[in-house]
Amino acid sequence: MVILNIIKGRRSIRRYKIQDIPYEKILEILEAGIWAPSSGNLQNWYFIVVKDPKKRKQLAEASMGQGFVYEAPVVIVVCSDTKKVEYFYGSRGKFYAIQNVAAAIQNILLEAWSEGIGTCWIGAFDEKRVKEILEIPKDIEVHALVTLGYPDESPSSDRQPLREKVFFERWGNRVYIPKLYPLLEKLEDLNWKFKDLRNRLKKQ
Structure with a gap:
């Protein structure tokens, strides 16, 4: 599929079929994520794959009660070792760390869509609670949650000229x-x- 068609076709999906995604497929999608560009090639991203229903429910509650986080068969929690970037770039490091992780997430969304898997990039969540649920170290930041699943909806979208x-x-x-x-x-x-x-x- 031509990359521009994938970009234009991708949608944020919040309704998913009850269908598992094999770990092999998830790893293929995350492989696209780690090939994103990053400042100084520092690759400050980390990904936690969550399939466990109990943890997905907890993550949904920590995401301002967004129920589809629980309903999605897979949640990818995207983390950043921001201090690593700040060490090299000072006060601009935090800004660069966010850009790096965002580039990785976009790769994940596009690769997933090319495989017929829907995603939703989530930024509304209680970071402290997410870190408690997944035992994430204090010096690691949580930048986003990304739900994965086979779409059970076909939302439309448009762009300004x-x-x-x-x-x-x-x-x-x-x-x-x-x-x-x-x-x-x-x-x-x-x-x-x-x-x-x-x-x-x-x-x-």
């Missing part, structure tokens, strides 16, 4: 091909109107 998010050479400069830009703008407007009409028809 690229032209609203990209500038050239300076902030606010959106013109990159003066003669073609008005035409591209009209085509993009028509595309959004078509998508809006399609979504409204689906709801009827």
